[in-house]
Amino acid sequence: MRPLDVHAGGAIFDLTLLTRETAEGGLAAMFEYTTDLFDRWRIEQLARALAAALAGVDAPASSVAALPLMSPADESQQLRRACGPRAPIVHSSGVHAFVEAQVDRTPDAVALVSDDETVTYQQLERRANRLAHHLRALGVGRGTLVGVVATRTSATFVAVLAILKAGGAYVPLDPSYPAQRLAFIVEDAALRWIVAEPDVAASLPPHAAELSRPTQRWPPTSGRSPTSARTTSPTSSTPRARPGDRRAWP
Structure with a gap:
Protein backbone atom coordinates (compact mmCIF):
# COMPACT_ATOMS: atom_id res chain seq x y z
CA MET A 1 0.00 0.00 0.00
CA ARG A 2 1.31 3.45 -0.86
CA PRO A 3 -0.19 6.97 -0.61
CA LEU A 4 -1.39 8.71 -3.76
CA ASP A 5 -1.79 12.44 -4.36
CA VAL A 6 -5.41 13.16 -5.24
CA HIS A 7 -6.28 16.43 -6.93
CA ALA A 8 -9.97 17.34 -6.89
CA GLY A 9 -9.46 20.10 -9.45
CA GLY A 10 -10.49 22.88 -7.08
CA ALA A 11 -9.50 24.40 -3.74
CA ILE A 12 -11.90 24.12 -0.81
CA PHE A 13 -10.25 26.99 1.07
CA ASP A 14 -8.18 30.01 0.02
CA LEU A 15 -5.01 28.38 1.34
CA THR A 16 -4.47 24.94 2.86
CA LEU A 17 -1.24 23.34 4.06
CA LEU A 18 -1.21 19.53 4.32
CA THR A 19 1.74 17.76 5.96
CA ARG A 20 2.66 14.17 6.70
CA GLU A 21 5.64 12.55 8.36
CA THR A 22 8.04 10.69 6.09
CA ALA A 23 9.81 7.41 6.77
CA GLU A 24 13.07 9.34 7.14
CA GLY A 25 11.67 11.37 10.03
CA GLY A 26 11.02 14.54 8.04
CA LEU A 27 7.88 16.27 6.83
CA ALA A 28 6.34 16.26 3.36
CA ALA A 29 4.13 19.28 2.73
CA MET A 30 1.60 20.23 0.07
CA PHE A 31 0.00 23.62 -0.48
CA GLU A 32 -3.51 23.81 -1.90
CA TYR A 33 -4.57 27.31 -2.92
CA THR A 34 -7.02 29.27 -5.01
CA THR A 35 -5.43 30.73 -8.11
CA ASP A 36 -7.65 33.82 -7.84
CA LEU A 37 -5.54 34.95 -4.87
CA PHE A 38 -2.16 33.25 -5.25
CA ASP A 39 0.21 32.22 -8.01
CA ARG A 40 2.92 29.56 -7.98
CA TRP A 41 5.69 32.07 -7.31
CA ARG A 42 3.97 33.35 -4.16
CA ILE A 43 3.33 29.84 -2.86
CA GLU A 44 6.96 28.92 -3.44
CA GLN A 45 7.94 31.96 -1.38
CA LEU A 46 5.65 30.81 1.43
CA ALA A 47 7.16 27.35 1.27
CA ARG A 48 10.70 28.73 1.55
CA ALA A 49 9.66 30.92 4.47
CA LEU A 50 8.12 27.93 6.25
CA ALA A 51 11.26 25.88 5.67
CA ALA A 52 13.46 28.71 7.00
CA ALA A 53 11.29 29.04 10.12
CA LEU A 54 11.36 25.31 10.80
CA ALA A 55 15.12 25.20 10.28
CA GLY A 56 15.50 27.97 12.86
CA VAL A 57 13.82 26.01 15.64
CA ASP A 58 16.55 25.07 18.10
CA ALA A 59 14.26 23.62 20.75
CA PRO A 60 10.54 23.00 21.31
CA ALA A 61 10.44 26.04 23.60
CA SER A 62 11.80 28.39 20.92
CA SER A 63 9.95 31.70 20.64
CA VAL A 64 7.95 32.10 17.44
CA ALA A 65 8.95 35.78 17.32
CA ALA A 66 12.62 34.75 17.13
CA LEU A 67 12.22 32.44 14.13
CA PRO A 68 13.61 33.60 10.77
CA LEU A 69 11.10 34.29 8.01
CA MET A 70 13.64 34.19 5.19
CA SER A 71 16.52 32.00 4.22
CA PRO A 72 19.91 33.79 4.11
CA ALA A 73 19.81 33.69 0.30
CA ASP A 74 16.32 35.26 0.12
CA GLU A 75 17.25 37.91 2.69
CA SER A 76 20.36 38.86 0.73
CA GLN A 77 18.31 39.08 -2.48
CA GLN A 78 15.71 41.35 -0.86
CA LEU A 79 18.42 43.66 0.48
CA ARG A 80 20.02 43.91 -2.96
CA ARG A 81 16.67 44.78 -4.52
CA ALA A 82 15.91 47.45 -1.93
CA CYS A 83 19.33 49.04 -1.49
CA GLY A 84 21.40 48.13 -4.51
CA PRO A 85 24.25 45.63 -4.84
CA ARG A 86 26.89 47.79 -3.14
CA ALA A 87 24.73 49.40 -0.48
CA PRO A 88 26.08 48.91 3.04
CA ILE A 89 23.84 47.57 5.76
CA VAL A 90 23.34 50.24 8.42
CA HIS A 91 23.33 48.83 11.92
CA SER A 92 21.29 51.19 14.03
CA SER A 93 18.70 51.27 16.76
CA GLY A 94 16.33 53.42 14.72
CA ARG A 213 2.05 70.36 13.25
CA PRO A 214 4.19 67.91 11.24
CA THR A 215 3.62 69.85 8.00
CA GLN A 216 4.15 73.35 9.38
CA ARG A 217 6.89 75.40 7.77
CA TRP A 218 9.26 75.63 10.70
CA PRO A 219 12.17 78.11 10.49
CA PRO A 220 14.93 76.91 8.14
CA THR A 221 17.72 74.81 9.65
CA SER A 222 21.00 73.46 8.39
CA GLY A 223 19.08 70.50 6.99
CA ARG A 224 21.00 68.14 9.22
CA SER A 225 19.61 65.68 11.71
CA PRO A 226 19.66 66.70 15.38
CA THR A 227 19.79 63.04 16.43
CA SER A 228 20.98 62.40 19.96
CA ALA A 229 23.89 60.07 20.56
CA ARG A 230 22.98 56.42 20.26
CA THR A 231 26.31 55.09 21.47
CA THR A 232 26.79 57.37 24.46
CA SER A 233 26.93 55.59 27.79
CA PRO A 234 24.01 56.24 30.19
CA THR A 235 26.29 58.10 32.61
CA SER A 236 27.71 60.51 30.07
CA SER A 237 26.06 63.70 28.91
CA THR A 238 24.45 63.87 25.49
CA PRO A 239 25.96 66.67 23.36
CA ARG A 240 23.72 69.02 21.47
CA ALA A 241 23.53 68.85 17.69
CA ARG A 242 25.65 71.31 15.75
CA PRO A 243 25.15 72.68 12.22
CA GLY A 244 26.65 70.30 9.71
CA ASP A 245 26.07 67.16 11.77
CA ARG A 246 23.69 64.59 10.37
CA ARG A 247 25.01 61.35 11.79
CA ALA A 248 24.87 60.22 15.39
CA TRP A 249 27.46 61.65 17.72
CA PRO A 250 30.40 59.28 18.33
Missing part, protein backbone atom coordinates in the same frame (compact mmCIF):
# COMPACT_ATOMS: atom_id res chain seq x y z
CA VAL A 95 14.70 53.49 11.31
CA HIS A 96 15.72 57.14 10.92
CA ALA A 97 19.35 56.07 10.42
CA PHE A 98 18.32 53.89 7.48
CA VAL A 99 16.50 56.85 5.91
CA GLU A 100 19.56 59.07 6.40
CA ALA A 101 21.79 56.48 4.74
CA GLN A 102 19.38 56.08 1.83
CA VAL A 103 19.33 59.86 1.25
CA ASP A 104 23.05 59.70 0.48
CA ARG A 105 22.51 56.93 -2.07
CA THR A 106 19.21 57.77 -3.80
CA PRO A 107 17.97 61.21 -2.69
CA ASP A 108 15.45 61.51 -5.52
CA ALA A 109 14.01 58.00 -5.24
CA VAL A 110 10.45 57.64 -3.97
CA ALA A 111 10.46 56.92 -0.24
CA LEU A 112 6.80 57.23 0.66
CA VAL A 113 3.52 57.04 -1.22
CA SER A 114 0.25 58.00 0.44
CA ASP A 115 -3.16 59.18 -0.64
CA ASP A 116 -2.15 62.82 -0.36
CA GLU A 117 1.28 62.84 -2.02
CA THR A 118 4.48 61.09 -3.12
CA VAL A 119 7.62 61.97 -1.17
CA THR A 120 11.27 61.37 -2.08
CA TYR A 121 13.95 60.44 0.44
CA GLN A 122 15.44 63.95 0.26
CA GLN A 123 12.07 65.61 0.89
CA LEU A 124 11.28 63.23 3.72
CA GLU A 125 14.65 63.89 5.36
CA ARG A 126 14.31 67.67 5.13
CA ARG A 127 10.79 67.72 6.57
CA ALA A 128 11.71 65.38 9.41
CA ASN A 129 14.84 67.40 10.23
CA ARG A 130 12.91 70.67 10.41
CA LEU A 131 10.37 69.20 12.80
CA ALA A 132 13.10 67.44 14.80
CA HIS A 133 14.94 70.74 15.37
CA HIS A 134 11.66 72.29 16.50
CA LEU A 135 11.04 69.44 18.95
CA ARG A 136 14.56 69.70 20.34
CA ALA A 137 13.98 73.42 20.90
CA LEU A 138 10.86 72.55 22.89
CA GLY A 139 12.85 70.25 25.12
CA VAL A 140 12.35 66.85 23.52
CA GLY A 141 15.40 64.67 24.11
CA ARG A 142 16.58 61.22 24.92
CA GLY A 143 13.81 59.18 26.53
CA THR A 144 11.11 61.83 26.07
CA LEU A 145 7.67 60.50 25.13
CA VAL A 146 5.87 62.40 22.37
CA GLY A 147 2.35 61.62 21.18
CA VAL A 148 1.56 61.17 17.48
CA VAL A 149 -2.00 61.17 16.20
CA ALA A 150 -1.57 58.32 13.74
CA THR A 151 -3.35 58.61 10.40
CA ARG A 152 -2.54 57.08 7.00
CA THR A 153 -0.77 60.16 5.69
CA SER A 154 2.82 61.13 4.98
CA ALA A 155 2.64 63.59 7.89
CA THR A 156 2.47 60.72 10.39
CA PHE A 157 5.68 59.16 9.09
CA VAL A 158 7.41 62.56 9.11
CA ALA A 159 6.38 62.98 12.74
CA VAL A 160 7.69 59.56 13.74
CA LEU A 161 11.05 60.17 12.05
CA ALA A 162 11.36 63.62 13.63
CA ILE A 163 10.70 62.31 17.14
CA LEU A 164 13.30 59.58 16.72
CA LYS A 165 15.81 62.07 15.33
CA ALA A 166 15.24 64.32 18.34
CA GLY A 167 16.05 61.39 20.61
CA GLY A 168 12.53 60.80 21.86
CA ALA A 169 10.06 57.93 21.62
CA TYR A 170 6.68 58.20 19.94
CA VAL A 171 3.35 57.17 21.46
CA PRO A 172 0.74 56.45 18.74
CA LEU A 173 -2.73 57.88 19.33
CA ASP A 174 -5.38 56.35 17.09
CA PRO A 175 -8.12 58.94 16.45
CA SER A 176 -10.63 56.10 16.08
CA TYR A 177 -10.16 55.13 19.73
CA PRO A 178 -12.83 56.14 22.25
CA ALA A 179 -12.13 59.46 23.95
CA GLN A 180 -11.78 57.77 27.33
CA ARG A 181 -9.06 55.45 25.97
CA LEU A 182 -7.16 58.34 24.39
CA ALA A 183 -7.37 60.33 27.61
CA PHE A 184 -5.93 57.38 29.54
CA ILE A 185 -2.99 57.02 27.12
CA VAL A 186 -2.16 60.73 27.27
CA GLU A 187 -2.31 60.74 31.07
CA ASP A 188 -0.53 57.41 31.57
CA ALA A 189 2.37 58.43 29.29
CA ALA A 190 2.46 61.93 30.83
CA LEU A 191 2.63 63.44 27.35
CA ARG A 192 3.83 67.04 27.26
CA TRP A 193 3.91 67.25 23.46
CA ILE A 194 1.67 65.84 20.74
CA VAL A 195 2.34 66.05 16.99
CA ALA A 196 -0.82 66.24 14.90
CA GLU A 197 -2.57 68.21 12.21
CA PRO A 198 -5.32 70.53 13.53
CA ASP A 199 -8.14 68.57 11.91
CA VAL A 200 -7.20 65.28 13.59
CA ALA A 201 -6.08 66.94 16.82
CA ALA A 202 -9.67 68.04 17.29
CA SER A 203 -10.60 64.39 17.86
CA LEU A 204 -8.47 64.25 21.02
CA PRO A 205 -10.05 64.69 24.45
CA PRO A 206 -9.06 67.77 26.53
CA HIS A 207 -5.36 67.64 27.44
CA ALA A 208 -2.54 69.92 28.57
CA ALA A 209 0.02 68.78 25.99
CA GLU A 210 1.49 71.25 23.52
CA LEU A 211 0.53 70.59 19.88
CA SER A 212 2.92 70.76 16.93
